[in-house]
Amino acid sequence: MLETRNLTIRFGGHVAVDRVSCAFVPGSLTAIVGPNGAGKTTYFNLISGQLPASEGQVLLDGEDLSALSAPLRTRKGLGRAFQLTQLFPHLPVLENVRLAVQARQGLGLKMLSVWVNHKALIEESMALLERVRLSSKAQALAASLPHGDQRKLEVAVLMALQPKVYLFDEPTAGMSVDEVPVVLDLIRDLKREGRHTILLVEHKMDVVRELADRVIVLHQGALVADGAPAEVMALPVVQEAYLGVAATGAEEVVA
Numbered sequence: 001m002l003e004t005r006n007l008t009i010r011f012g013g014h015v016a017v018d019r020v021s022c023a024f025v026p027g028s029l030t031a032i033v034g035p036n037g038a039g040k041t042t043y044f045n046l047i048s049g050q051l052p053a054s055e056g057q058v059l060l061d062g063e064d065l066s067a068l069s070a071p072l073r074t075r076k077g078l079g080r081a082f083q084l085t086q087l088f089p090h091l092p093v094l095e096n097v098r099l100a101v102q103a104r105q106g107l108g109l110k111m112l113s114v115w116v117n118h119k120a121l122i123e124e125s126m127a128l129l130e131r132v133r134l135s136s137k138a139q140a141l142a143a144s145l146p147h148g149d150q151r152k153l154e155v156a157v158l159m160a161l162q163p164k165v166y167l168f169d170e171p172t173a174g175m176s177v178d179e180v181p182v183v184l185d186l187i188r189d190l191k192r193e194g195r196h197t198i199l200l201v202e203h204k205m206d207v208v209r210e211l212a213d214r215v216i217v218l219h220q221g222a223l224v225a226d227g228a229p230a231e232v233m234a235l236p237v238v239q240e241a242y243l244g245v246a247a248t249g250a251e252e253v254v255a
């Protein structure tokens, strides 16, 4: 289980994430919504270790990860998607995934012969590329891929690490209409597997409604609502103030 306790960060006098306490169980998909600047991405950055908390803790399965760097938190099972920096742009697509598989296997590799090991790594990497529908582009350089494909590659790299927790920050942003379903299918598949904890920052309410078991709302850094999607999204306070839409049932969040 992932848990944040009183998680807080201040930038000068501005409190971007304000004492957020929340627990997320394996097998669940929680959407984090709220207007621009509400603190959603910053909350992710605090969980993954990209930013140091001013106060509070991040715990995974009871272990306090607060003092660990981002790479160490990744090793513990916190997987953050959609940071393009995690790709190696000048390496082929397949190599990007293979390096992630290899990083996960770590020292265990020494037990295998170089050849068996290499073959197994390539097979696993190709299987992951098939899952994200990029196997035909295995030899292309990551930098040459269109934006949507780079995002799919990031998902493959993340899956290669086999994290316990997936943090998806606007996974379909900037994607073309035909690319969106591929990424949503992947997230749906991960959810179906039932053992991951998935957190999703998403502005599209139809996606939230379909994928999420639970919605939490951040406003000015604080957690202001938490519950089942229909329940939370129906709250007038969420509709009007926090999501920036009229309380008449607009479908898309303007955030």
Ligand SMILES: Nc1ncnc2c1ncn2[C@@H]1O[C@H](COP(=O)(O)OP(=O)(O)OP(=O)(O)O)[C@@H](O)[C@H]1O
Residues within 6 Å of the ligand: 011, 016, 034, 035, 036, 037, 038, 039, 040, 041, 042, 043, 255
């Ligand atoms: N490194 C930083 N230094 C100073 N202020 C920051 C920093 N990172 C975030 N902020 C501020 O913290 C607040 C929360 O930003 P954040 O990006 O987390 O919001 P968000 O809910 O993800 O917004 P959006 O929906 O637009 O992505 C904003 O006021 C932002 O300007």
